[in-house]
Amino acid sequence: MQPRILEIRQAVLDKNDQLARDLRSRFVAAGVLAVNLVSSPGAGKTALLEETLRRLLARGWRAAAIVGDLATENDARRLARSGAPVRQIETGGLCHLEADLVARRLEGWNLADYDFLFIENVGNLVCPSDYDLGEAVRAVLLSAPEGEDKPRKYPPMFHSADIVLLTKLDLAAAVEFDRDAALASIQAIAPHAVIFETSARTGAGIDAWIDSLVTRHASYVTRQP
Amino acid sequence: MHELSIAYNLVEIADAAARNAGALRVKVVHLRLGALAGVVEDALRFGFPVAAAGTRVEGAELCIEPVAVQVFCAGCDAPRTLAPPFVFRCPVCGQPTARLLQGREIQIESIEIEESEGGDDATTHS
DSSP states (O other), X not given: OOOEEEEEEEETTHXXXXXXXXXXXXXXHHTOEXXXXXXXXXXXXXXXXXXXXXXXXXXXXXXXXXXXXXXXXXXXXXXXTTTSOEEEEEOTXXXXXXXXXHHHHTTTOOGGGOSEXXXXXXXXSSGGGGOOOSOXXXXXXXXXXXXXXXXXXXXXXXXXXSEEEEEOGGGTTXXXXXXXXXXHHHHHHOTTOEEEEOOTTTOTTHHHHHHHHHHHHHHHOXXXX | OTHHHHHHHHHHHHHHHHHHTTEEEEEEEEEEEETTSOOOHHHHHHHHHHHHTTSTTTTOEEEEEEEOEEEEETTTTXXXXXXXXXXXXXXXXOOBOOOEEESOOEEEEEXXXXXXXXXXXXXXXX
16 A cells, blocks of 8 residues: 655744743733743853842832743742742753743742743753744853853854853853853854843842833833832 | 653654554655754764554654755855855855854655555554
């Protein structure tokens, strides 16, 4: 018997993409700017987010966070110190967040109560790149100790970034971080990305990053704090 | 290692399509895979039979068509193909470009199925 060919032409991650589109519509309708934070493990997502939440709240904005963590609740505890509502997704070994996990963790939260929602992804520069979470902004971190050429090693992730944050720049001298090489490497992979040079420890660059989020928020919401 | 998740999604789509078509089993799955999809082909090939076990897709061949990265260069007003290692700059005029035309695809194109009625393989399989 001759096998029959059946045309399908469907994205394999179509289910996730559809759920992400639903989330995106909900975020826009509620006026909340969703930010997906991705990086390799230990690049400083939690420290950056803690400082970002603290400063946003101090400026009178309403911000919340969802944090994906493989096994522990440590990150959620650290983030809660900022005073913002924080929920944890224990991924139990899954190497990335999916739209479905985010949607389920959002249950019971009234999105309209917030201006900013941060989604701290699992530390991984490969797997999260294919999974749309409905975010308005994808921010990818590159920490000084990781080396300047990370973007060239992980082009799918860095190319998908709207914003790239250089982090832990307080360590730049100690690790002989080559700033120009890092910037060139980001621009080679993500010429469209806006770059911020930060240190959560000294606070350098954090306000500039927050300003850019506030500007993006204003672009689709008219409400002010 | 999200390739296993992707393999499960792939099998789920192929299995459902085969079921809707009344097919007993899938012989080949044709997949288009972009060079910028962030998927390691070997890992996907490793995960595919694991995900396919116990479904209509079990034993199917995974046929992968690679999709090159293509960007649009505004300077040349033309599509340009990039070769790895990827630098998002026009290979002809050197202008930076972020406008991706293709290369992120993880798309199931088609499946080759075996109909349930009258197939020899179908009866031996069950």
